[in-house]
Amino acid sequence: MNTKSALFKEHMVELRLFGVLLGLMVVLSLISDRFLTVDNLTNVLWSVCLIGIMTTGAIYAPITGGIDLSVASMAALAGILANVFMNTLGMNWIVAILITLVIGAGIGWLNGVVTTKFLVPAFIVTMAAKTYLFGVAMLVSNGDQITIMEPAPFLQIGIGKLLGIPIPIYIMFTLVILSHILLKKTVFGRRTIAVGANEVAAKLTGVNPDRTRIIVYTISSVTATIAGIVMASLTQQAYAMNATGYELDVITAIVVGGTSLMGGSGSVVGALIGAVMVGFINNGLNLLDMPSAFHPIATGIVILVALIMNQGVSVPAVLKRWFARPGAAEAAK
Amino acid sequence: MSNNVKSDLLLECRGIDKNYNGPQVLSKVDFSLRRGEIHALVGENGAGKSTLIKIVTGITNRNAGTIVFDGHDVPVEHNKNASEKLGIAVIYQELSLIHGMTVAQNIFLTKEPLMPGLPFIDIKKMNAMAQEMIEKYGFDLKATDIIDRLPIAQRQTVEILKALSNKASLMIMDEPTSSLTAKESERLFKIIRMLKAEGITVVYISHRMEEVYDLSDRVTVLRDGKLVSVLEGEEITPAEIIRLMIGRELTEDESHHKMVDKRDREVVLEVKNLSAEGKLNNVSFKLHKGEVLGFGGLVGSGRTELMRAIYGIDAFDAGEITYLGKSYSPTVEKSIASGFGFVPEERRLQGIMGGISITGNIGIANLDSISSPAGFVSRDKELERTQTAISTLNIKPANPDHLVGNLSGGNQQKVVVGKWLIRDLKLLIVDEPTVGVDIGAKEEMYQTIDRLSREGVAVMVVSSDLPELTRLSDRIIVLRKGRIIKEFTEGVVTEEEVLRAASGIVEGGAK
Structure with a gap:
């Protein structure tokens, strides 16, 4: 009984989000009879896969009070590099993926080192990385949209299905589970949260904040690289502009999922629900045949609403106070 | 309430109730302030002082x-x-x-004087206005001083000026004295009396009984969210306040102030000729098993720096x-792994992680003992350790949670x-263990340190609270300007002796 209620309390954020998600689904299924079909739901999951995969690693930076804006450029570059290794240099596809992952890890490590050792804010470091990685991607790909025709097993990563469910969905759920365990059940997870909650206190308690942050940015780049490889395989394309703007979707998913950008707490499952929610909203707009211009509008509104809710401010109280202002001014006279 | 009749009460709170979605923090509290009085608000931590103040200042709303x-x-x-x-x-x-x-920019923030007819700040006028206020109160400040370069005590006077410029009638x-030296505190008391003379009401919250005793016209005592008593004039004595606050008498035990020689015991830590540029100068001492070694000295004498160097921070x-x-x-x-503890x-800045749970705070120092070699944390073990800490x-x-x-x-x-405490602790370093802590928790903290020492843990205590230092220590080392200036090893040590050494007045041959 006691443990049950504790478990319930611990997962309050996720449960609340899940409730909102179910509500959204009910609304969408009432609006459109095409919504609640296996095909449509699979499609939504499929479309949120890339964001979902990136989120599993990118969430750690906000938990430490930082941010990683380089994930989209990293993903685009990863696809291009994997293609070069496989199709230009003729490497085995597994070897190519492994080398790409090592490069991704190296770039993340560099982000972490510049942030911690040279004391440049993560926002600036990763924005610079976003810019130069995009440049490198353009350079390597010549700015072309390169179609990837082979090898066949590589293409299966993105378009293959297992028991009728696309493989990227399996990859995403595997990473969500791993990341959830990493955050909630391991020493590393505890240290990450501690660094975000109070770096000085964490340091005096034996946590090495620099080392923790370097690992955090490395993980973030690795999952972005994985997303990039899945994306290249899924779209059969290596293209520098393939993931443009995805970093904002990733951050949206993370904040909608209840992670504070101030650090000290976070939920991987919440971020996944956040990503799915954004996917459903876009899907709903599609089903209603709304122009695609509405998608960014909806996403923007969702970010604001989520952040307002996360602040724990009572909206009616704020509005009441706002409207009470002129009266209050008169009373002060 | 009519606006015409000015009652002699500036503030009158009646039957204030507050609960934060659960436990009742305040119940039916009455609190009133007269015009131009110095009114102390006292009570143990958790008695509801802060909540009452937050309600009066509108940071939180009453129920x-x-x-x-x-x-x-x-x-x-x-x-x-x-x-x-x-x-x-x-x-x-x-x-x-x-x-x-x-200083001037801070005082006039958001109400800066403008150049006539222009949307620009009249800096000259602003500085002159600030300087005028400073001189009126005789503060040791210049309007153009940058805040960062002022010591805490002077920043406090800037805060007071800021409040005065807002025409505050209640401060x-x-x-306010928790980070001030004795001299600076005296100066603050003078300012407080000056405010009173101007008809401003001052609410004074402090755990330092002698200050409350010296300053207050009236004292409101809270306990467990309820009003216990309002004392006035002759009724105000430190013993009475303490009795009302905690509901039991504290007996001052003379033997606590007696040094205990434990230097024949096993040496746990030996420091030889430790020096750090501008902070420490040739510091040498030995610390023994089960010994509580107190470090006295004024703020800035190098005590904290010494502790940080030994623990491995600097x-x-x-x-x-x-x-x-x-x-x-x-x-x-390495220090943590070898049995050190550091408070x-x-x-707020260095000790706690406010945004996470008690379990999270305690777990982080004990990850080594609650996790498997593969790096997985055992939630059961973590919870068990936390429960132990909570009950001890x-x-x-x-x-x-x-x-x-x-x-x-x-x-x-x-x-x-x-x-x-839930670790295999051999050496505990505590720096100012009871700043901002109420008397009940203070006494508990002392008992904890006594117990640890009996269990053989070597303890180093830094404290500016002299009764505390003499009460806790088996031996006292006094630092001044980064060097050891005096060591008390035997007999009864009085607060006066420690203070004299710390201030550089040492008789009987300084080292």
Whole structure:
């Protein structure tokens, strides 16, 4: 009984989000009879896969009070590099993926080192990385949209299905589970949260904040690289502009999922629900045949609403106070 | 309430109730302030002082009760801006001035004088106005001083000026002397009396009984969210206040102040000729098993720097440290692994992780013992350790999931100490263990340190609270300007002797 209620309390954020998600689904299924079909739901999951995969690693930076804006450029570059290794240099596809992952890890490590050792804010470091990685991607790909025709097993990563469910969905759920365990059940997870909650206190308690942050940015780049490889395989394309703007979707998913950008707490499952929610909203707009211009509008509104809710401010109280202002001014006279 | 008749009460709170979605923090509290009085608000941590102040200043809203300020009814939906407009000012414990700005800029922030007809700030006029105020009160400041370069005591006077410029009729000071030296405190008391003479009401919150005794016209005592008593004039004595606050008499035991020679015991730590540029100069001492070694000295004498160097936070230039017979070059991680515990001086900034739970705070120091070699944390073990810490130290509320930031100061400090107690502790360093902690929790902290020492843990205590230092220590080392100036090893040591040494007046041959 006691443990049950504790478990319930611990997962309050996720449960609340899940409730909102179910509500959204009910609304969408009432609006459109095409919504609640296996095909449509699979499609939504499929479309949120890339964001979902990136989120599993990118969430750690906000938990430490930082941010990683380089994930989209990293993903685009990863696809291009994997293609070069496989199709230009003729490497085995597994070897190519492994080398790409090592490069991704190296770039993340560099982000972490510049942030911690040279004391440049993560926002600036990763924005610079976003810019130069995009440049490198353009350079390597010549700015072309390169179609990837082979090898066949590589293409299966993105378009293959297992028991009728696309493989990227399996990859995403595997990473969500791993990341959830990493955050909630391991020493590393505890240290990450501690660094975000109070770096000085964490340091005096034996946590090495620099080392923790370097690992955090490395993980973030690795999952972005994985997303990039899945994306290249899924779209059969290596293209520098393939993931443009995805970093904002990733951050949206993370904040909608209840992670504070101030650090000290976070939920991987919440971020996944956040990503799915954004996917459903876009899907709903599609089903209603709304122009695609509405998608960014909806996403923007969702970010604001989520952040307002996360602040724990009572909206009616704020509005009441706002409207009470002129009266209050008169009373002060 | 009529506005015409000015009652002699500036503030009148009646039947104030407050609960934060659960436990009742205040119940039916009456609190009133007369015009131009110095009114002390005392009580143990968790007694409801801060909550009452937050309600008066509009930071939080009451659940029930009425408040009348200066003849105006204060609505339940009170807020900070409204309270400032009414003339209520808080001199914050953690100062709220803006760094990088001058004294004048801070005083006139958002109400800067403008050049006639232009939207530009008239800096000359602003500085002159600020300087005029400073001179009126005889403060040791210049209008153009940058905040960052002023010591805490002077920043506090800037806060007071800021409040005065807002035409505050009520100033609330929360533990204003906690980071001041004795001399600076005296100066603050003078200022407080000056404010009183101007008809300003001052609410004074402090755990230092002698200050409350010296200053106050009246004292309101809270206990467990209820009003216990309002004392006035002759009724105000430190013993009486303490009795009302905790409901039991504290007996001052003379033997506590007697030094105990434990130097024949095993040496745990030996420091030889430790020096750090501008901070420490040739510091040497030995610390023995089960010994409580107190470090006295004024703020800035190098005590904290010495502790940080030994624990491995800051590097030192020269000298040797030997720990348990082996040469030791400290890093924080190594120190923790070798049985050190460290309770830092500034609890909020360095001690607690306010946004996470008691379990999270305690777990982080004990990851080595609650996790598997593969790096997985055992939740059961973590919870068990936390429960042990909670029950050994009587942490309230005894809920492992409670956010540490929402605990009272005393309980936060217990968490910071508690995370080390569940380890195989050999050496505990505590820097100012009871700043901002109420008397009950203070006594518990002393008993914990006594117990640890009996169990053989070597303890180093830094404290500016002289009764505390003499009460706790088996031996006292006094630092001045980075060097050891005096050591007390035997007999009864009085606070006066320690203070004299710390101030540089040492008779009988300084080292």
